[in-house]
Amino acid sequence: MRPPEEVSVFLLSLLAPGVLYTMNSIPMLQEPLPILGIGMTVLGSVLILLLCTVSHKRNVDPLFYVFAEFSFTCMVGLTNALEQDGLISGFMGFYLKMGEPHLSSAYAVMMSYWEGIVHFILFLIIIHRMFKGKSYRRLGLLWAGSSIAHQIVLIPGVVIGKYGSNIHLAFWRNVPFFLVPFWAASLLFSRPREMPIVTADKIAEEQKKGLLSRPVDLLLSLLLLGAMAFSVFRGLVVLDCPLDTCFTYVYQYEPYLKDPVGFPRVMMLVYLFYALPLQTVLIYGLRTPGCSWMLDWSIFFAGAMAQMQWCHIGASFHSRTPFTYRVPADKRWPVIALNVLLAAAPALLVLRCHTRPAYFMKPIPKGQTNNDKKKN
Incomplete structure (x- = not known):
C-alpha cells in the first residue's frame, strides 16, 4: 500500500538536513562550483524521486512538482534558521x-522560519487537497503572494546590500525560485474561481449599499489608507528624506531601516512602488460593486504582506541584527503595533471578502443564483 502523496513529500523533505550535514563534513565539496553543482544535482534527484512517487497517477497537476520540490528547500531553510539561532550545529x-x-x-533567519514552517505546512495541505480532488486555489494564491514577496526583497537586497560584494555561484540558484512562483501564480489566477451560491436578490441588496452604509468596508478602507500613508512615509525615510520627522523616526523608532544588509530598504521600496498601487486598487474594489477579482487579489496581497511583515518585525528585534539597528526598548510596542496592523489589514480584508462575498459578485438576473448563471 502506497503512503499518501503528502506523507511521501514530508518524508522526502526530511532528507534535506542529512544532505546538508554530509556536505558540511566533506571539505572537497565546500567550494563555490561544487556547491552549486551538487545543489542542482540534489534538486534534480528529488524531482526524479517525485516522478517515481506519482508514476501510478494519471494527469498529475504540474504544480505538484513545484510544491513538492519547494517542500524540500523549506527544510533546508528551517535547518538554516535553527543553526543560526544556535539550536543545532x-x-x-x-x-x-x-x-x-x-x-x-x-x-x-526569519525568512527561513517562515518557509520552514508556514510554507511547508501550506504545501502539505495543498498536496493533500490536490490528490483528494479538492480545490486548493486559495491556498495556492496565498503561497504565491508570500513567495513572490520573499523573492523580490531577497534578491535585490543581497545585490545592493553589504552582501553584494560577496556573491558566490550558489546565489544564482535563486533565479528559478524567483521565476517559478510567477508562473505558478499565473496558472492559479487563470483557473476557475470557486464562488458560493448567492441569489440575485441578495447580490442586488448588497450592491445597493454605499460605503457609509457598510461600516466594516469603511473601516477597512481607512486601514488601507493608513497603511498607504505609512508606506509612503517609510519609503521617504529609506530614500534619505531630510525632513525632521523622517530623521526622528529612523533613529528613535526603526533604526533597522538603515541596516546595511539592504533588505529593509528594498522592502520599503516594494511597499512604495508595488504595495501602494495594489492597496489603491483594493480600496477601489471596496467602493465599487461587482469586482470579483477582489476575492483573488486580497488573498495574494495578504500572503505577501504577512511574509514581509513577519521578516521585518522579527529582524528588527533579532540578536543577529547589530544592537544599534534594533528597535529601542522604549519604542518596542508602538513599532510592533504599527507593523502588525500592516499585516492585519489585508488579512481582515480577506476575511471580509470571503465571508460575505455578495458585494463582489457580478450582477445576475432576478430569480437566479450565480451558480445558475454559470451553467447558462
Whole structure:
C-alpha cells in the first residue's frame, strides 16, 4: 500500500538536513562550483524521486512538482534558521561561507522560519487537497503572494546590500525560485474561481449599499489608507528624506531601516512602488460593486504582506541584527503595533471578502443564483 502523496513529500523533505550535514563534513565539496553543482544535482534527484512517487497517477497537476520540490528547500531553510539561532550545529557552515553568506542575517533567519514552517505546512495541505480532488486555489494564491514577496526583497537586497560584494555561484540558484512562483501564480489566477451560491436578490441588496452604509468596508478602507500613508512615509525615510520627522523616526523608532544588509530598504521600496498601487486598487474594489477579482487579489496581497511583515518585525528585534539597528526598548510596542496592523489589514480584508462575498459578485438576473448563471 502506497503512503499518501503528502506523507511521501514530508518524508522526502526530511532528507534535506542529512544532505546538508554530509556536505558540511566533506571539505572537497565546500567550494563555490561544487556547491552549486551538487545543489542542482540534489534538486534534480528529488524531482526524479517525485516522478517515481506519482508514476501510478494519471494527469498529475504540474504544480505538484513545484510544491513538492519547494517542500524540500523549506527544510533546508528551517535547518538554516535553527543553526543560526544556535539550536543545532554542523549543517550550514560550509554553505554560509562559500554559498550564500546572507543566510546568516536576521532577515534571512526569519525568512527561513517562515518557509520552514508556514510554507511547508501550506504545501502539505495543498498536496493533500490536490490528490483528494479538492480545490486548493486559495491556498495556492496565498503561497504565491508570500513567495513572490520573499523573492523580490531577497534578491535585490543581497545585490545592493553589504552582501553584494560577496556573491558566490550558489546565489544564482535563486533565479528559478524567483521565476517559478510567477508562473505558478499565473496558472492559479487563470483557473476557475470557486464562488458560493448567492441569489440575485441578495447580490442586488448588497450592491445597493454605499460605503457609509457598510461600516466594516469603511473601516477597512481607512486601514488601507493608513497603511498607504505609512508606506509612503517609510519609503521617504529609506530614500534619505531630510525632513525632521523622517530623521526622528529612523533613529528613535526603526533604526533597522538603515541596516546595511539592504533588505529593509528594498522592502520599503516594494511597499512604495508595488504595495501602494495594489492597496489603491483594493480600496477601489471596496467602493465599487461587482469586482470579483477582489476575492483573488486580497488573498495574494495578504500572503505577501504577512511574509514581509513577519521578516521585518522579527529582524528588527533579532540578536543577529547589530544592537544599534534594533528597535529601542522604549519604542518596542508602538513599532510592533504599527507593523502588525500592516499585516492585519489585508488579512481582515480577506476575511471580509470571503465571508460575505455578495458585494463582489457580478450582477445576475432576478430569480437566479450565480451558480445558475454559470451553467447558462
